[in-house]
Amino acid sequence: MPVTTIKKKTLGKQIKKxxxxxxxxxxxxxxxxxxxxxxxxxxxxGIIFPSEKTFLNLIEKLNFDxxxxxxDIYAKLKETIPPDVVKYLYENxxxxxxxxxxxxxxxxxx
Numbered sequence: 001m002p003v004t005t006i007k008k009k010t011l012g013k014q015i016k017k018x019x020x021x022x023x024x025x026x027x028x029x030x031x032x033x034x035x036x037x038x039x040x041x042x043x044x045x046g047i048i049f050p051s052e053k054t055f056l057n058l059i060e061k062l063n064f065d066x067x068x069x070x071x072d073i074y075a076k077l078k079e080t081i082p083p084d085v086v087k088y089l090y091e092n093x094x095x096x097x098x099x100x101x102x103x104x105x106x107x108x109x110x
Contacts, residue, residue, distance in 0.1 A: 007077040009046030014070060016044045018062045033061045052083035 019029045030040035042048040050058060055074055064070050071082040089096055
């Protein structure tokens with residue numbers, strides 16, 4: 001499902017708020033986050049919605065205090081699983097196996 005302009009702007013406002021908290025210009029923040037100033041501007045203005053990889057990089061480099069909360073916001077806006085959880089699952093495949101076992105048990109109970 002495509003991310004609406006309103007949702008893009010909602011996330012952009014959160015990123016802008018954090019950038020200003022860090023007392024960085026858009027250019028400084030972009031350089032710190034290893035993205036182009038134009039891309040940073042477009043994310044902050046709600047023109048584009050960052051990929052999960054870019055988003056995780058942004059929240060790390062901009063020192064978000066409550067990373068789970070901003071990840072939940074991202075997930076809600078994108079209507080997906082929080083990207084920090086996806087990253088964790090990708091890095092820990094045994095957890096995926098555990099989840100599948102639990103799913104199987106739940107299905108058997110029905």
